[in-house]
Amino acid sequence: MRTLLITGPGGSGRTTVAAATALTAARDGERVLLLSADRSDTLGAVLGTATGPAPVRAGERLTLWRPDAAAGFRADLAAFQERATAALDLLGASRLDPEEVTPLPGAEELTLLRALRDAALSERHDLLVVDLPATAQALALLALPEQLRRYLRRLLPPERQAARALRPVLGRLAGVPMPAEWLYETAARWDLELAAVEAVVADRDTAVRLVAEPGPAGSDAVREAVLALALRGLRPEALIANRAVPEDWPPALVAQQRKTLEEWQKSYDVQVLPHLGHDPRGADDLAALGARTAVNAAPSTVEWPVTDHLSDDGVLVWTIPLPGAIREDLDLVRRGDELVVTAGPFRRIVPLPSALRRCSVDGASLREGELRVRFAPDPALWPAAR
Numbered sequence: 337m338r339t340l341l342i343t344g345p346g347g348s349g350r351t352t353v354a355a356a357t358a359l360t361a362a363r364d365g366e367r368v369l370l371l372s373a374d375r376s377d378t379l380g381a382v383l384g385t386a387t388g389p390a391p392v393r394a395g396e397r398l399t400l401w402r403p404d405a406a407a408g409f410r411a412d413l414a415a416f417q418e419r420a421t422a423a424l425d426l427l428g429a430s431r432l433d434p435e436e437v438t439p440l441p442g443a444e445e446l447t448l449l450r451a452l453r454d455a456a457l458s459e460r461h462d463l464l465v466v467d468l469p470a471t472a473q474a475l476a477l478l479a480l481p482e483q484l485r486r487y488l489r490r491l492l493p494p495e496r497q498a499a500r501a502l503r504p505v506l507g508r509l510a511g512v513p514m515p516a517e518w519l520y521e522t523a524a525r526w527d528l529e530l531a532a533v534e535a536v537v538a539d540r541d542t543a544v545r546l547v548a549e550p551g552p553a554g555s556d557a558v559r560e561a562v563l564a565l566a567l568r569g570l571r572p573e574a575l576i577a578n579r580a581v582p583e584d585w586p587p588a589l590v591a592q593q594r595k596t597l598e599e600w601q602k603s604y605d606v607q608v609l610p611h612l613g614h615d616p617r618g619a620d621d622l623a624a625l626g627a628r629t630a631v632n633a634a635p636s637t638v639e640w641p642v643t644d645h646l647s648d649d650g651v652l653v654w655t656i657p658l659p660g661a662i663r664e665d666l667d668l669v670r671r672g673d674e675l676v677v678t679a680g681p682f683r684r685i686v687p688l689p690s691a692l693r694r695c696s697v698d699g700a701s702l703r704e705g706e707l708r709v710r711f712a713p714d715p716a717l718w719p720a721a722r
Contacts, residue, residue, distance in 0.1 A: 339456055339464045339536060342576075343474035344547030345557040349578040352616050352625070353547045353609070354467035355382045359619065360626030362398035366462040369455055370394075372402045373448040373469050373477075384618050399461070403451040445477050449533045456536040471546075471557060475564045478537055479684070481530040486685065488530075492523045543573035550577045550596035558600070563660045564682045571657075575604040579611040603659075651698055652691070652711045659705040668709065670697050675709070693717070 340357065344350040351374065358370040372379040372387065379402065380387040385394045389404030455464050468474035536542060546561055548554035558575065565571060577597055581589055600606045609625050616622060658666075658679055667678040673693045675686045695711035702708075 337456060337458070337461055337464055337541070339452075339466065339539065339542040341466050341468055341474075341478075341537075341542065341544045342547060343468040343471050343544070343561070344576070344578075345554070345561075346470040348547045348549055348554070348557075349609075349616075350470075350547040351378050351467050352382050352622070353545075353576050353578060354465055355379060356609075356616070356622040356626035357545075358398060358463075358465040359383070359395070359622050361463050361465070362395055363623075363626075365397070367397045367399075367460065368463045368465060369399045369401060369458075369461040370465045370467065371448075371451060371455055372400070372467040373444065374402065374467065375444065377402065379467060382617060382622070401451065401455070403447050445480055448477065449481060450529065452536060453529065453532045456539075457532070471561045471564075475561070475568070475682070478568055478570070481533045481537075482684075485527055485530045485534075488523050488527055492520060538569070544570050545574050545576055546572045547576040547578050549579050550593040550600070552592070552596070555596050555599065558604075559660045560680070563658060563679055566658050566660075567677065567679055567682050567684050571659075572604065575600055575606050577606050577608045580608045581611045585611075650713075652695065654692070654709040654711060656707040656709070657705065658702070658707050661702060661705065661707065663702050666700075666702060666707065668697070668700055677707070 342350050342354045342357070344353075351372070354370065354372075358368045362368040369391070370379070377387055379400065383394055383400070385392065385400065387400045387402040389402065391399045391401040394400050452464075452466060455461070469477065544565060546558055548558050554577075562572060577600065580593055580597070583590060597606065597608065612621060612624065616625060656677065661679050665678075665680040667676075669676040669678075671685075673688050675688055675697075677684050677686060692711050694714060694717040696714040696717070698710040698712040700707060700709045
């Protein structure tokens with residue numbers, strides 16, 4: 337199944353574009369699932385069909401789904417308390433009634449990621465269209481699985497599970513209970529779930545689309561989003577220029593939009609959606625827009641980083657595509673077996689391949705939208721000969 341991730345700055349009309357894309361694909365004969373992360377039912381208002389925590393049929397081949405973060409959080413809390421009964425009793429803690437709690441920050445993001453994984457693994461649909469949050473939140477959401485997996489590996493390293501047979505003995509010697517087996521089992525289960533989400537985002541059948549209104553603000557938002565996506569190894573399959581005004585509108589606005597569109601068309605596959613003169617509502621309005629939102633087959637993932645370039649002096653060059661990056665906003669820090677890459681307000685911690693762990697950073701340069709990091713073999717880091 338193909339997956340289409342749609343995002344854009346707040347107010348750009350990304351939900352409308354997602355609805356129009358899904359509706360048009362369904363009318364073209366595809367079985368489509370439209371997944372929304374919106375806390376309010378904006379998607380339902382656009383389509384004229386109420387959405388809920390369970391999938392809802394909105395047409396012959398179109399299904400809508402807006403998962404309920406509160407219900408998922410309560411279920412997870414109940415499962416946690418059931419598994420942690422011994423520890424809670426030891427501490428004298430009283431259990432929480434799931435009905436008395438509200439989701440903690442991050443619960444909505446985790447709920448959407450879980451829904452994305454479940455939907456992508458389903459064989460009941462041909463196309464999954466995901467109405468992501470506004471760009472900043474969407475980028476943080478896409479980075480979350482990798483970050484959480486890194487935290488889990490640091491807090492509960494898998495290699496420590498080898499000593500689990502000794503925990504009862506260590507617990508009696510120390511006089512306190514050692515970490516329970518279920519803790520490591522839970523961490524392993526979370527790692528598998530997060531890895532499945534990462535696989536969906538990185539799949540070649542997953543595409544990313546940016547929605548923006550042509551103009552200075554939209555241009556800045558697109559430039560920042562493209563850089564952040566590149567840091568995740570992604571690039572937009574298409575740029576949806578939404579609310580393009582007709583030629584008989586105020587000349588200053590027409591000229592401003594035309595200039596932005598000409599700049600975008602030099603670098604992106606631009607699909608222009610007209611301004612309807614009102615907020616799109618219902619199937620007719622969406623059909624007028626959807627005819628221009630055809631789903632392409634071009635992948636959005638790129639090889640990141642590329643590690644097969646050797647310079648003339650034998651130094652390995654790691655190439656990282658970062659279109660739109662500014663030299664003054666770039667920063668690199670080698671920390672153990674990881675490389676911390678910062679581009680403007682965005683950061684990614686990248687584990688180094690085994691060969692590069694035995695090298696030292698020899699320098700870096702930014703050329704034509706590519707960050708090239710030089711690694712020189714360091715004898716001090718290689719295993720000692722026996």
